[in-house]
Amino acid sequence: MNKFMNMLNRRSQPTFKTSEKITFKEIQKLLLADSVPVYILNSGDQDILKLDFVFNAGNIYHENPLIPEITNALIDKGTKLLSSEKISESFDFYGAYLETETGKHSVSVTLYTLNKYFKETFQLLFEILFDAFFPQREIDIFLRNKYQSFLINQQKTDAVSSDLFAESIFGKKHPYGISVKETDFKKVERKQILKFYHEFYNIGNMFVMLSGKVKEEHPDILKLFLNRLKRSETNQFKKNIQIPDKKALKIFHKIENTVQVSIKVGKITIKKLHPDFFNLNICSVILGGYFGSRLMTNIREDKGYTYGIYAGNVSLLESGFFVISADSSKDVYQKALVEIYKELKKIRTVLVGKDELIRVKRWLFGNLIKIFDGPLALSEAYKSIITYNLTKDYFYRYFEAIKTITPEIILKTAQRYLHEDTMTEVTVGA
DSSP states (O other): OHHHHHHTOTTSOOOOOOOSOOOOOOOEEEEETTTEEEEEEEOOSSSEEEEEEEESOOGGGSSSTHHHHHHHHTTTSBBSSOBHHHHHHHHHHTTOEEEEEEOSSOEEEEEEEEGGGHHHHHHHHHHHHHSBOOOHHHHHHHHHHHHHHHHHHTTOHHHHHHHHHHHHHHOTTSTTTOOOOHHHHHTOOHHHHHHHHHHHSSGGGEEEEEEESOOTHHHHHHHHHHTTOOOOSSOSOOOOOOOOOOOOOEEEEEOTTOSEEEEEEEEEOOOTTSTTHHHHHHHHHHHHTSTTSHHIIIIIIISOOEEEEEEEEEEOSSOEEEEEEEEEETTTHHHHHHHHHHHHHHHTTSOOOHHHHHHHHHHHHHHHHHHTSSHHHHHHHHHHHHHTTOOTTHHHHHHHHHHHOOHHHHHHHHHHHOOGGGOEEEEEEO
């Protein structure tokens, strides 16, 4: 009994150990249909498939950012032969459904289906993707709903602060700084949507990913349909994006009848391909990436200045940015800002303690493992690798960076990227 109790000594913290390596299912790349890249991730026990079509057709590719969003959102709202209602009924019949997502550089159309109905549901998706009609009635409904959401968001401090922050660090006319304006709604025409669709939704401007419990016949079905497509003259769009050298700004935007102030503090930093990216990401986690982080402990738990605060290091395709975000009541937001700058100064002047670093590493390892928890989550990780032109060892390198990070590396990284005097500050509220 005493021997057993000694083994379970609750007074001492267990020794922190990590696995020597991580392993996950490798993805297979095929070239089908005139060199369309098709990625196969055969993983999982459930009879489910996830099929992603990813096009280089994000909202930076049109002067009106609504056009790419509308095009992708309405891709399943009718073809020359099928109505929106018929499409919806057909997917329901097979227990399948679609999701669409629009980003800065790329858009995705994702099919979730039972693998026994893959041929039927993929045939339907194929017709939708490459014979979309965009009925005027559907465009009008989308614009009406989108405009109402836009007006509501213009009274939300967090939404406004996010747009202003992007404008402030990149510039109002920069592809990464542009946001939807009220005048954009009046400029939308169906012919613009059709033109954008025909230019960007083509065989030379996409990749395909099939993940889940893949059977032998599924790649053959993909090949059967994709080989029907003809290569377009316009393909592989590449946006030349220059990253501005912007000075730090302090901006306050007033919104009447609000009870809180939304805070954004940050700057342009680096993208995922940069050798310092992993270390900077770890710095941002220490500051505000998890519930026990410094900003959360100080400003939420100790001071009570906010319900929540976080820090993140975000990578876009051509650049990245660091941001601290919080909502605070208008009578204490300035005090919250003081504490934010104190924490920024501390991380670049004082070495991280051993216990804190162990705690952060545990969180990072756990979060990394979640990425590989199941075929659908893993497919999203691979989709990010492909979209960002990363090598497949990206997550292995991140794992090693977490294992080998030291207080000295954190200090040097923070000194290089996180000086408080270089931060742009945006506050929106009453």
